[in-house]
Amino acid sequence: MSAVEDVVTEAPAVEAVPKRAMTLGTGTSVVVLLLLLVVPVFAKNFVIFQLTQLLYLGLAVLALNILTGGSGQFSLGQSAFYGIGAYITAVMMEQFNIPYFLCLPVAGVLCFGVGFLFGQPALRLSGVYLALATFALATAMPQLLKLNFLEKWTGGVQGLVVTKPDAPFGLKMSQDMWLYYFTLVVVLAIYIFSVNLLRSRSGRAFMAIRDNEIAASAMGVNVALYKTLAFGVSAGITGVAGGLSAIAVQFVAPDSFTITLAIQLFLGMVVGGVGWLPGSIIGAAFIIFVPNIAEGISKGLSGAVFGVLLFLVIYLVPHGARQVAILGQQFASRLRKN
Amino acid sequence: MELFTNQVLAGIATGAIYACMALAVVMIYQAIDHLNFAQGEMAMFSTFISWQLMQWGLSYWVAFLITLVLSFVAGIAIERILFKPLAKAPVLTNVAGFIALFAIINSSAGLIWDFTIKQYPTPFGSAPFLGSQLISTHQAGMIGVTVLLLLGLYFFFQYTRIGLAMRAAASVPESARLVGINTSWMIALGWGMATAIGSIAGMLIAPVVFLEPNMMGGVLIYGFAAAVLGGLTSPFGAVVGGFLVGIFENLAGTYIPGVGNELKLPIALALIISVLVVKPAGLFGRHIVKRV
Numbered sequence: 322m323s324a325v326e327d328v329v330t331e332a333p334a335v336e337a338v339p340k341r342a343m344t345l346g347t348g349t350s351v352v353v354l355l356l357l358l359v360v361p362v363f364a365k366n367f368v369i370f371q372l373t374q375l376l377y378l379g380l381a382v383l384a385l386n387i388l389t390g391g392s393g394q395f396s397l398g399q400s401a402f403y404g405i406g407a408y409i410t411a412v413m414m415e416q417f418n419i420p421y422f423l424c425l426p427v428a429g430v431l432c433f434g435v436g437f438l439f440g441q442p443a444l445r446l447s448g449v450y451l452a453l454a455t456f457a458l459a460t461a462m463p464q465l466l467k468l469n470f471l472e473k474w475t476g477g478v479q480g481l482v483v484t485k486p487d488a489p490f491g492l493k494m495s496q497d498m499w500l501y502y503f504t505l506v507v508v509l510a511i512y513i514f515s516v517n518l519l520r521s522r523s524g525r526a527f528m529a530i531r532d533n534e535i536a537a538s539a540m541g542v543n544v545a546l547y548k549t550l551a552f553g554v555s556a557g558i559t560g561v562a563g564g565l566s567a568i569a570v571q572f573v574a575p576d577s578f579t580i581t582l583a584i585q586l587f588l589g590m591v592v593g594g595v596g597w598l599p600g601s602i603i604g605a606a607f608i609i610f611v612p613n614i615a616e617g618i619s620k621g622l623s624g625a626v627f628g629v630l631l632f633l634v635i636y637l638v639p640h641g642a643r644q645v646a647i648l649g650q651q652f653a654s655r656l657r658k659n
Numbered sequence: 660m661e662l663f664t665n666q667v668l669a670g671i672a673t674g675a676i677y678a679c680m681a682l683a684v685v686m687i688y689q690a691i692d693h694l695n696f697a698q699g700e701m702a703m704f705s706t707f708i709s710w711q712l713m714q715w716g717l718s719y720w721v722a723f724l725i726t727l728v729l730s731f732v733a734g735i736a737i738e739r740i741l742f743k744p745l746a747k748a749p750v751l752t753n754v755a756g757f758i759a760l761f762a763i764i765n766s767s768a769g770l771i772w773d774f775t776i777k778q779y780p781t782p783f784g785s786a787p788f789l790g791s792q793l794i795s796t797h798q799a800g801m802i803g804v805t806v807l808l809l810l811g812l813y814f815f816f817q818y819t820r821i822g823l824a825m826r827a828a829a830s831v832p833e834s835a836r837l838v839g840i841n842t843s844w845m846i847a848l849g850w851g852m853a854t855a856i857g858s859i860a861g862m863l864i865a866p867v868v869f870l871e872p873n874m875m876g877g878v879l880i881y882g883f884a885a886a887v888l889g890g891l892t893s894p895f896g897a898v899v900g901g902f903l904v905g906i907f908e909n910l911a912g913t914y915i916p917g918v919g920n921e922l923k924l925p926i927a928l929a930l931i932i933s934v935l936v937v938k939p940a941g942l943f944g945r946h947i948v949k950r951v
Contacts (some may be wrong), residue, residue, distance in 0.1 A: 389751065452694070457927060461783055465925055624762040625763045631756075
């Protein structure tokens with residue numbers, strides 16, 4: 322069997338999403354932004370914490386969305402970059418007493434570097450092979466974080482406790498609320514950056530690669546550069562999300578960054594709609610709240626309920642929340658006509 | 660030198676585990692062009708079924724055969740019900756489907772048989788094999804079964820009509836359909852066979868790693884590494900890859916300082932990545948050419 326050479330016309334791994342369909346309209350954006358600004362004022366501290374969680378997980382899903390929805394590459398290894406970002410932030414804050422807002426950019430830049438380097442071998446891989454390599458990265462990460470010679474900084478298996486920052490400038494705000502608004506600002510800034518990135522020359526290059534790599538290279542797109550760039554950007558944003566999570570949860574440990582986390586982020590992307598950036602928040606909501614609901618239905622079978630729900634999503638709305646949003650829009654416009 | 664030989668022998672013994680798993684991985688890859696991330700969990704579930712049958716008083720080999728048949732049927736059923744509708748969907752959707760399947764099987768096994776570790780019997784006994792302290796009779800038996808399995812598969816694919824039809828359906832589906840092969844059922848058959856092979860792997864591995872719902876985690880990664888090393892398109896390569904990975908793992912643990920049990924998974928990772936970078940088609944795999 323080994324001598325045969327196959328010629329295969331490959332279908333794209335990810336369905337093409339038109340550029341305009343990747344974001345929200347201006348009106349909707351303003352409404353969502355207002356909601357995000359106002360809701361915490363009326364919420365309890367625990368709810369605010371959950372909203373913060375929603376924001377930074379949403380950010381991590383967004384990062385994966387840029388990689389997969391934008392450049393058509395898979396990753397089941399996002400938990401690794403998330404973990405690196407969280408650890409860099411925690412170590413800098415606790416061991417070197419650097420203020421948290423300075424740690425995040427460092428985490429972002431370093432993760433960008435790691436992602437860019439990992440993107441080098443990943444360049445040669447596509448589809449399933451890439452999923453496999455990143456899958457292996459995610460399973461290996463907790464063991465790498467437990468390494469002995471890093472224990473001086475990382476605290477080994479025990480992990481590190483992180484102090485929660487107070488609101489600055491004498492603002493009368495609970496720590497949770499301050500952290501929420503801080504996270505919101507970071508997430509918004511990165512969201513705007515991502516939208517613009519995908520609309521730029523680089524974004525068009527990503528999409529050309531996603532839709533047909535060979536055709537893209539024939540048109541003069543530097544495939545190698547843009548593929549690694551997408552990996553780097555995605556890893557960098559994931560690192561910032563991980564850093565935010567370390568501050569919010571106040572604790573990092575190797576076993577919080579297992580393959581399960583990577584799978585959750587992947588599911589969040591599928592549920593939110595691949596390539597639809599605002600769907601990232603909906604996907605994050607799915608991975609935070611649905612396991613709770615599943616546990617409510619049956620305690621022992623929560624994993625099974627989760628899996629069944631996922632199958633339902635794949636069958637009924639293969640494009641995730643984006644499809645629901647489009648259907649809703651069509652329904653609304655039909656109502657308006659009548 | 661004696662240390663070296665001993666480590667190689669021990670490596671071949673552990674390699675048999677990976678070879679079995681890699682064989683199942685390659686089978687399904689041949690049929691559907693996807694890596695099944697739920698493969699390990701399916702094997703684990705089959706192993707639990709055989710354990711349950713033995714608890715009910717059946718002898719090992721009867722339970723073994725019943726499990727084999729049940730797994731084959733279950734594999735076909737999973738393909739027909741869950742994955743046939745996804746045949747035309749993008750890779751991404753399929754990967755999500757595998758993950759969902761993983762969650763469902765893992766959690767159901769946990770609910771039915773709970774998470775305590777169980778002993779699993781071996782039909783080969785666990786005395787030292789031919790007086791060697793390194794290989795037990797069970798491990799020797801495992802190597803034997805793996806080799807038999809490989810030979811069986813070779814004859815099946817090379818010398819039977821249905822094996823030929825399966826190969827045709829996997830490599831050129833359109834032409835296969837034109838000459839009257841039911842490609843859709845060939846895929847289902849591939850799933851059935853992969854699940855059955857996986858169940859054999861599970862039943863052979865269980866005496867070594869003990870039976871519990873998460874027993875296949877590390878084994879699956881090594882199975883993937885072995886399959887990638889041997890080439891995802893070649894069952895023979897998968898088995899060779901499995902043995903090589905086992906030997907490599909043992910030698911790295913002995914000769915590279917600082918590599919103990921903690922670094923086992925990073926080694927698999929490094930191996931997968933370096934193989935994919937240096938020789939993406941693996942040692943015995945076919946090279947696939949793409950066109951626009």
